[in-house]
Amino acid sequence: MTSMDGDIDNNVADDAVSESGMAMEPGGATGSGKETDSDDRRRSSRTHDSSQRPRQPRPSHPIQPHESPRDPIDTVMFDLGGVISIWSPQDALCSRYRPETIRRFFDAVDFDRLNSDLDEGMSWEEAYERVASLPSGDPIYPEMLRWYHDHFDDTQAGRIPGAAQMVRDLKAAGIRVFGLTNWNAETFLKAEPAAPIIGSFDDVLVSGRCHLRKPDPRFYQLAIERFSLIPERTLFVDDRQENVDGAAREGIGAVLFPGMGELRRILRDRGVAIPALR
Numbered sequence: 001m002t003s004m005d006g007d008i009d010n011n012v013a014d015d016a017v018s019e020s021g022m023a024m025e026p027g028g029a030t031g032s033g034k035e036t037d038s039d040d041r042r043r044s045s046r047t048h049d050s051s052q053r054p055r056q057p058r059p060s061h062p063i064q065p066h067e068s069p070r071d072p073i074d075t076v077m078f079d080l081g082g083v084i085s086i087w088s089p090q091d092a093l094c095s096r097y098r099p100e101t102i103r104r105f106f107d108a109v110d111f112d113r114l115n116s117d118l119d120e121g122m123s124w125e126e127a128y129e130r131v132a133s134l135p136s137g138d139p140i141y142p143e144m145l146r147w148y149h150d151h152f153d154d155t156q157a158g159r160i161p162g163a164a165q166m167v168r169d170l171k172a173a174g175i176r177v178f179g180l181t182n183w184n185a186e187t188f189l190k191a192e193p194a195a196p197i198i199g200s201f202d203d204v205l206v207s208g209r210c211h212l213r214k215p216d217p218r219f220y221q222l223a224i225e226r227f228s229l230i231p232e233r234t235l236f237v238d239d240r241q242e243n244v245d246g247a248a249r250e251g252i253g254a255v256l257f258p259g260m261g262e263l264r265r266i267l268r269d270r271g272v273a274i275p276a277l278r
Contacts, residue, residue, distance in 0.1 A: 082239035156194030162260030179204035215246025
């Protein structure tokens with residue numbers, strides 16, 4: 001699962017808008033995209049497949065994928081939270097706690113770090129103990145973490161527009177589709193009900209199950225091995241720049257998610273036989 005940015009905003013791109021998204025060379029370069037008013041309304045504290053440091057600005061100049069256009073893509077590997085589904089952690093708490101209480105909780109427990117450790121395999125019991133042992137913590141914080149866990153379903157705030165059809169089109173074109181996600185092993189069970197298209201993926205590698213997370217190079221190497229990837233014929237899509245950079249360092253073609261409309265154009269430019277938007 002991805003982590004939170006600033007005031008816990010989602011950066012959801014609407015595929016009804018044509019955006020200029022950039023593919024990645026090893027070493028890391030991205031493209032810019034624009035969002036619609038509907039995106040702003042969908043924004044909440046953060047998107048999940050979670051590691052929420054401030055999102056880096058996207059350069060305005062296009063960079064092509066590091067593979068030659070002559071190298072056909074046979075595999076697309078998606079991040080989940082922020083690319084396929086929307087994760088909004090405050091939505092699990094807002095039915096019981098005031099917004100200012102939620103903000104204090106996120107700050108006091110260092111929710112970004114806590115969520116990252118959960119994504120990497122830390123148990124929920126360990127998380128409860130950590131929060132309970134905070135020297136300056138409010139006694140309400142352990143209760144809030146339990147409430148968050150028990151109402152995790154509510155963090156699944158919707159699906160990225162166009163994601164399901166993109167996966168269906170890729171599969172129809174004979175492209176293999178995988179997931180590579182930072183997500184807690186237990187709460188990942190909630191992922192597919194929230195975004196059923198995940199069930200049609202060829203496979204998903206979950207950080208919490210293997211105790212590795214993006215951008216650890218070992219996680220990408222495990223994906224290469226587990227999915228039998230040919231890195232130069234793979235395109236990885238993630239909404240976090242550090243994760244895109246990590247994939248590129250392992251030789252995997254990567255793109256910072258620009259919205260499904262622009263991603264469709266990038267894939268078609270690379271020879272993937274999926275329908276164009278009209």
